[in-house]
Amino acid sequence: MFSEKKTKQSSGNEEQNRIASGTVITGEVSAKGCFRIEGTLKGHLNTPGKVVISDGGFIDGTLECGSADIEGKFTGKLVVTDVLSLRKTAQIEGEVVAGKLAIEPGAVFNATCEMGKQVKTLKKEDEKRSA
Template identity: 30%
Template sequence: MFDVKDTDFFDLDDSAFDTIVEDDISFTGEIKIKKTFMIRGKVNGKISSTSDIVIDSNAVVNADIEAERVLIRGKVKGNVIGNKLIFITSSGAVDGDITTGKVVLEPGCVFSGKCTMVKNENEK
């Protein structure tokens, strides 16, 4: 098919994540994190990271998200900012606006919102 740069975090196993919100956890509030982060449970509020965020297949997130790269396999209701990349897989759904330098929407995903593409000043 095609090769997408910046998708090496697809291949990370659980041990590569410093923090995982497991599927039996429901969290409400603001999360600020500096390292790679995975959500499998339910999160309501706001999430910001200076690294990558993975929203796993069964996750339900009602929050605005900002991170370097965002991989969405589950459901997100809120605006998503990916400074480098937003990737929505075929099992993913986003109800909100996305802002990013690169976006990939796999066939079968659900996206309802506005997409704004911005140029990253560090890339040439």
């Protein structure tokens, strides 16, 4: 009786893109939505959305995204503004910059890692306490 129809405005991040198993893409990919990688991407992927690399999926290159959930393989530079989750089957090699990092036991993580944007410096008083 008093219900109103509300329209949901799409920001583009709800859209799901998929690279299927057996597919190999070489080059630069940019999108507003999320990605599920089941095949292979050699190059650069840039999206503000979430990227899932499935078990069997592989990225060789650069990945810049909002968040990532990795079960497959990644080699190269990985920049995640929010949370990077590595599942037990994940294999990461290269350079990682992430806001937050979660790693399950069993994941292979052979990378340099930088988290957050600020590094806390010790004050003289803190140095005296730790000595």
